[in-house]
Structures are given as C-alpha cells and as structure tokens.
Amino acid sequence: MPFNSRHLHRTTLLGFTITAFLAIAFLFNEKNVQAGLFDQALAGQIALTNISESRSKKYPTPDSNPEAAYKRLDLAEKECTDTFPDLTRDIIEASQRGEFLLNKSDPDYKGFVQGRINDNHVRRSAHGNSLQNCLGILTESVKLYILSTAPDFTPEIIHQRTAILHQIHRAILTSPNPLPDTHFAFVINDNPRNNSWAFSRPNKVSSHNTWLMPLFGFWSWKSHSTGLGTMEEVLDRIRSVEDSTPWEKKSNKVVWRGTPWFNPLGYQHLRQDLLKATKEQPWADVQALNKDAGGNLLSIEDFCKHKYVIYTEGVTYSGRLPYHQACKSVLITAPLTHLTHTAWWMRPITAKTLMASGAQKHTDEANANQTMHSHFKPLLPTVLDWKQANAIYVDPSFTDLGSVISFLEQNPHIAKTISRNQREVLVMRGYLSPGAESCYWRALIRAWAGQAIISDEWGEDVGIRFEEWITREILHGKSERLRGKIELERSARQPCR
Ligand SMILES: *[C@@H]1O[C@H](CO)[C@@H](O)[C@H](O)[C@H]1NC(C)=O
Ligand SMILES: *[C@@H]1O[C@H](CO)[C@@H](O)[C@H](O)[C@H]1NC(C)=O
Ligand SMILES: *[C@@H]1O[C@H](CO)[C@@H](O)[C@H](O)[C@H]1NC(C)=O
Ligand SMILES: *[C@@H]1O[C@H](CO)[C@@H](O)[C@H](O)[C@H]1NC(C)=O
Numbered sequence: 474m475p476f477n478s479r480h481l482h483r484t485t486l487l488g489f490t491i492t493a494f495l496a497i498a499f500l501f502n503e504k505n506v507q508a509g510l511f512d513q514a515l516a517g518q519i520a521l522t523n524i525s526e527s528r529s530k531k532y533p534t535p536d537s538n539p540e541a542a543y544k545r546l547d548l549a550e551k552e553c554t555d556t557f558p559d560l561t562r563d564i565i566e567a568s569q570r571g572e573f574l575l576n577k578s579d580p581d582y583k584g585f586v587q588g589r590i591n592d593n594h595v596r597r598s599a600h601g602n603s604l605q606n607c608l609g610i611l612t613e614s615v616k617l618y619i620l621s622t623a624p625d626f627t628p629e630i631i632h633q634r635t636a637i638l639h640q641i642h643r644a645i646l647t648s649p650n651p652l653p654d655t656h657f658a659f660v661i662n663d664n665p666r667n668n669s670w671a672f673s674r675p676n677k678v679s680s681h682n683t684w685l686m687p688l689f690g691f692w693s694w695k696s697h698s699t700g701l702g703t704m705e706e707v708l709d710r711i712r713s714v715e716d717s718t719p720w721e722k723k724s725n726k727v728v729w730r731g732t733p734w735f736n737p738l739g740y741q742h743l744r745q746d747l748l749k750a751t752k753e754q755p756w757a758d759v760q761a762l763n764k765d766a767g768g769n770l771l772s773i774e775d776f777c778k779h780k781y782v783i784y785t786e787g788v789t790y791s792g793r794l795p796y797h798q799a800c801k802s803v804l805i806t807a808p809l810t811h812l813t814h815t816a817w818w819m820r821p822i823t824a825k826t827l828m829a830s831g832a833q834k835h836t837d838e839a840n841a842n843q844t845m846h847s848h849f850k851p852l853l854p855t856v857l858d859w860k861q862a863n864a865i866y867v868d869p870s871f872t873d874l875g876s877v878i879s880f881l882e883q884n885p886h887i888a889k890t891i892s893r894n895q896r897e898v899l900v901m902r903g904y905l906s907p908g909a910e911s912c913y914w915r916a917l918i919r920a921w922a923g924q925a926i927i928s929d930e931w932g933e934d935v936g937i938r939f940e941e942w943i944t945r946e947i948l949h950g951k952s953e954r955l956r957g958k959i960e961l962e963r964s965a966r967q968p969c970r
Contacts, residue, residue, distance in 0.1 A: 543906035544705075546647035550919075553912035557902070560909055561916045562817045566852075567684040568920045573668050575656055575925040580621035584630050584661030585669075586638070589618040589936050590645060590918060592652045615645040615652055618936035633661045635946065636692035642939055644914035652915065655922035656931060659686060663789045668925070670917070673790035673811040676851045684921060685814040690792055691910045701773055704795070705907055708900065710774040711799045715896070718778050720801070720889055726758040727751070727781035727805065727878055730771050733761045737786040739810035740869040744785055750871035756878045759783065777802055780888060781878060786810060795905055801896040803881060803888050807869035812853060814913065815905070818898050821855050822862035824877045827887075830859055859887050863894035 542548065542556060553560065580587065592615045617638070625631060637659060645652055658669040665671035665683045674683040694701040701707050729751075733744045740746075751757035758779070760769050773793070776782050777800035784797050784806040795815040797804055808823075809816055856862050867874050881888040899905050 539903065543903035543908045545908050546643065546911045547649045548908055548912055549649045550915070553908075553916065557904060557909050557912060559818075560904065560913055561920070563685040563812070563814060564913075564916050564920045567682070568924055570682055570924070572924050572926055573682055574928050575658070575668055576928045577930045578658060578666050578669075581623050582660070582666060583623055583625060584634070585621070585623045585658065585666060586634050586661075587620040587656070587658045588638070588641075588939075589620055589654075589656045590641075590652060590922075591616045591618060591654050615648060617642050617645060617939040619939055619942040620656070620931075620934060620936040622942075630661050631946075632695065633689040634659075635943070636689035636694075637661070637686065638939060638943070640687065640689075640692050640910070641914060641918075644911040645918070647911055648915050650915070652918055653922035655918065655925060656927045657918070657921060657925075661689075663787075670921075672792075673813050676809045676812045676816075676853055678850070678852070684917060685812065685817075686917060687814050687910050687913055688792055688795060690795065691907075694792070701796075704905060704910070707773060707796055708799055708905060710772075711777050711796070711900075714774045714777045715801055720780070720885075720892070723802070724758070724779045725781075725882060726756055726779060727783055727874065728771070728776055728779040729759040729783040729785065730762045730769060731785055731791075735787055737788060737810050740786075740807060743807060743869055746869065747783065747785065747871045747874075750874050754875065756875065756882075776800060780892070781805055781881065790816070795899070798895055798899045799905060801892045803892045804864040804895055805867055805874070805877065806864065807871075808851065808866045809853060815899070816853065818904055819853060819864045820862050820894070821853070821864040821866045822857070822859055822891075823855055823866045824868070824873045826855070826857055827859055827862070827865060828876065828880050860890060861894070862891050863898060865891065 539556065542552070548556065578585070578587065619638070622634065623630075625634070658666065660666055660669050660671050663673070665674070665681065668682045670684045670686040672686065672688060674681065674685060690701065690707075691704045693703045729747060731744060733748060736743045736745075747759060748761060751759040763769050773796045776797060780802055782797050782800060782802045782804055784794055784804055785791060786807070786809065789811040790813045794813055798815055798818070804819075806821070808821075809819070855866060865877060867877055903909050
C-alpha cells in the first residue's frame with residue numbers, strides 16, 4: 474500500500490540520517506577534543522562518559538556558587554547537609570522517638586492522605602552517580618502511589634494536599650541518591666493523626682509522633698483573589714522590595730493584618746489583645762483585615778516595607794511565617810505554641826531580656842526565668858544575646874509591645890542587627906530555597922523510612938500512581954473518595970542481590 478511503503482521509506486531515510494549524523498558528531502567530537510577546542514556544554518550532551526564529572530561542570534556546586542546551588546533540586550545527600558546545616562533539626566528529633574508501626578488509618582479523616590514511595594530497588598551503579606536498576610538499565614524513576622485520600626471538598630484542603638503531593642513527587646524525581654521504599658501519611662488540617670507528617674506540631678514534648686513537612690506554599694499559594702505564586706516568586710518580589718527599601722526608608726510602624734477571631738488554642742484572645750494594645754497608637758499599623766475592594770489588604774512582600782512585623786499563630790500555626798521571615802524586618806510574636814518547619818530557624822529573644830541588655834544591666838538573673846509560661850517548656854530555645862537573635866518574643870497580651878517598639882527606635886543598631894540576622898539565615902543562606910526544600914523532603918523520607926515499620930495490614934494494596942490520581946482529581950473538579958485496594962502490582966519485583 475502506498476502509505477505503508479512511503480512510511481517505510483521515510484523511516485529508512487530517517488534512520489540513515491541519524492546514523493550519519495552520529496558518525497559525523499563522533500568524528501567532530503574526536504577531532505575537537507584533540508584540538509582542545511571542545512565546548513563543555515556540547516560535551517555534556519554528546520560525550521557523556523563520566524557523569525559525575527560532567528555534572529560538576531554543568532551545575533554550580535555549593536562551594537563554587539552557593540546562590541546558584543540553592544536553585545538546584547538535585548543536590549546529593551552530602552551536598553544538602555553541607556549547604557544547609559541544621560536544615561533537618563525536626564527530622565532528627567523525630568527520628569529519636571524511635572520505631573513505630575505504621576498501620577492503616579481512617580481514610581476518611583479530614584485532610585488525610587496515605588501514600589507510598591517506591592524506588593523499584595534501584596541502586597547506584599558501580600561507577601559514578603547514574604542510577605541503574607538491577608539489570609543495569611539506566612534509571613527507572615522513583616514512583617509515588619496514592620493509597621487513600623479523604624473525600625474532602627474544602628478548596629483549601631484540595632489545594633494544600635495537591636501542592637504537598639507535587640512537592641513530594643518533585644523531590645523524589647530529582648533525587649540523585651536512591652530513596653528507600655516506604656509508606657507515609659500526612660494531614661493537612663490542624664489535628665494530625667498520630668504517626669503522620671503535618672505542617673505544625675506543639676512547641677513542647679508531645680506524645681504525638683508528628684513529623685514536620687514544608688508548607689504547601691513552597692509549591693504555590695493562591696490566597697484571596699490574587700495568587701502569591703511559588704515561594705521562589707514571592708522571594709523574588711521580596712528581594713525587589715528589599716533592594717528598593719533600605720532600612721532607613723522603611724516605615725517605623727509595626728505592621729499586622731489578619732482575622733481577629735482566628736486564634737491559637739493556647740492564647741484564645743491573642744488577636745483581639747493585639748488590636749486592643751495597638752489601637753490608635755502612632756507606632757502601629759495594625760488592622761483587622763478587610764478584604765473588600767478598597768480594603769486594607771497588604772501584599773505579602775509589602776510587609777517587608779516595615780521595620781517591625783508581627784506574626785500571630787492561627788489555630789496552630791499561620792502560613793505567613795516563612796514570608797515574614799524572608800523580610801529584613803524585626804519579627805515580633807507571642808511565644809510560639811506551635812513549630813513549623815521554618816520556625817526551627819527562629820532564634821527569639823524575649824522582650825524582657827532584650828530591653829534589659831540594652832540598658833546595660835547584668836542580665837543573667839533576668840534571663841534565668843525567662844520562660845513566660847513555666848508550665849510549658851518550649852522545644853525552640855530562646856537566645857540571651859540580641860546579637861544572636863532574629864526575632865522577639867513579646868507577651869501574648871501585647872502589653873509590652875509599645876515599650877519594645879520604643880526601645881528598638883532608640884536602639885536602631887539592635888533592630889537592624891535582628892532584622893539582618895533573620896534575612897541572612899532564611900534567604901541569604903538559602904533555607905527557603907527550592908534546593909533546601911527538596912533536600913528537606915528527601916531527608917524526611919529517608920529518616921521516616923528508617924523508623925516506620927510498615928504494618929502487614931497494607932497487604933497487597935499498591936495504590937494508584939500519582940500521575941493518574943492527579944488527572945482524576947482535576948477531571949472530577951472535586952475530591953473523590955479513594956481507598957483500599959486499587960490494583961495489584963503487575964509483576965512481582967525481585968530485590969537486588
Ligand atoms: C569521574 O570524575 C570524577 C571527578 O573528576 C572522578 O573522581 C572519578 O574518578 C571519575 N570516574 C571515572 C570512572 O573516570
Ligand atoms: C495495627 O494493626 C495490627 C494488625 O491489624 C493490630 O494488631 C495492632 O493493634 C494495630 N496497632 C495500632 C497501634 O493500631
Ligand atoms: C503515637 O504513636 C506512638 C508510636 O506508635 C505511640 O508511642 C504513642 O503513644 C502514640 N500517641 C498517641 C497520642 O496515641
Ligand atoms: C526560676 O524558677 C524556678 C522554678 O519556678 C525556681 O526554682 C528558681 O529558683 C527560679 N530562679 C530564679 C533565679 O529566680
């Protein structure tokens with residue numbers, strides 16, 4: 474048939490062309506290596522003989538160019554720990570709780586997702602970094618399976634769990650090191666199930682085995698009518714604000730916007746007390762949020778135009794924390810009742826200690842009992858020296874806020890140092906970068922897999938591939954209940970020997 478023969482002819486011609494091209498490319502390659510003219514970028518594409526060598530040429534290493542390395546999603550395990558020391562404090566703490574049995578848990582629990590990571594028993598090849606499977610075939614990528622998702626309809630939950638699953642997927646696909654096979658569970662809402670990942674956990678010893686995961690906003694956050702975009706995009710906008718607003722040009726007023734009735738369980742009147750303490754004060758721009766047109770909404774980067782920014786927790790945490798932490802501004806908050814994965818990089822000083830040190834008093838006595846609520850011993854320590862601090866703890870009643878602001882106004886060098894310490898750690902050292910985020914996820918998966926004993930209850934359930942799940946989620950435009958046995962693994966896989 475004419476179509477077929479033409480097709481055949483074309484295929485042959487194409488095959489010939491490719492062979493000829495490869496032959497020419499090979500000769501060209503040989504000749505130019507000898508002539509010493511060979512372009513490195515081309516070498517990366519054609520003569521991929523030593524993967525680890527060409528990787529290090531092509532990609533900035535943390536040593537050669539830290540800022541560029543922060544953008545890399547494929548930092549190896551050691552590069553991660555070298556580039557971001559202390560990134561995994563929470564993960565280390567959580568691991569120390571020891572082994573636990575990961576049973577199936579109520580799949581209908583609000584905000585709950587159970588899944589599975591499967592690396593197909595991939596192992597490192599004997600030479601270099603390339604991942605090969607047991608047959609020595611170049612990497613089959615790590616796979617993400619969804620075992621259960623609750624039938625949730627709240628847009629926030631759908632948005633947040635989708636963002637988290639994408640974050641996990643991105644981190645495992647870009648992993649240059651093999652990852653362990655494991656099952657996992659996470660919860661979007663404020664009440665995590667035991668033995669799961671969550672956005673926050675109490676800032677004190679707890680009997681719940683909660684492991685912190687990065688905020689959904691690292692993927693992207695659509696809030697109100699306008700989207701914040703990805704964390705990277707917000708950081709870019711904050712950078713422009715910081716570049717165009719040096720400290721001296723920033724507003725002297727302490728800033729806050731929010732919903733007054735949304736309060737932490739630990740401090741039931743927190744936001745009302747804040748509004749009360751700042752009402753009609755010349756040093757404060759603190760307002761209950763009015764989202765109407767012509768309202769008082771501030772874009773997230775515009776908070777950084779102020780010298781002093783207040784953070785208030787929500788029921789447990791508030792997702793604004795990392796964005797405020799990116800500002801070169803003094804972060805002021807009531808003592809945290811809950812930690813998040815970025816809260817661990819806070820080094821708060823209490824208002825009392827701060828003001829005592831400025832007055833050149835001996836502060837040791839004042840410091841000795843600085844925990845405001847002696848009934849709870851916080852996991853996140855406070856610091857005693859303002860030179861180390863990157864945030865300030867005020868009383869949850871905010872009655873000392875006025876004196877803290879006036880102290881900072883009288884001691885601008887102290888305010889400036891605290892603000893710089895914050896942006897320095899969180900942004901300049903890359904802790905909010907995509908690189909740190911993917912490093913964190915992989916460390917979380919590795920450490921979790923080391924402690925989680927996967928219950929036999931899971932049996933033959935393999936779940937469905939994330940690619941399939943996300944397609945369904947979008948097509949349905951709503952959340953569908955997904956649970957139980959979906960399909961059997963098509964071929965039993967043999968572990969490598
Ligand atoms: C590949 O390059 C790295 C870095 O230059 C080197 O340490 C390694 O020995 C090389 N491997 C092979 C197989 O040549
Ligand atoms: C987990 O499941 C097993 C088997 O069904 C059961 O015996 C055990 O009590 C469960 N453990 C917990 C902590 O729920
Ligand atoms: C959570 O699970 C761990 C490990 O299975 C267990 O030791 C702990 O008691 C559980 N906590 C609660 C509150 O159920
Ligand atoms: C600090 O508080 C503890 C417990 O409330 C008390 O025993 C101790 O004497 C206090 N120390 C100082 C220096 O006040």
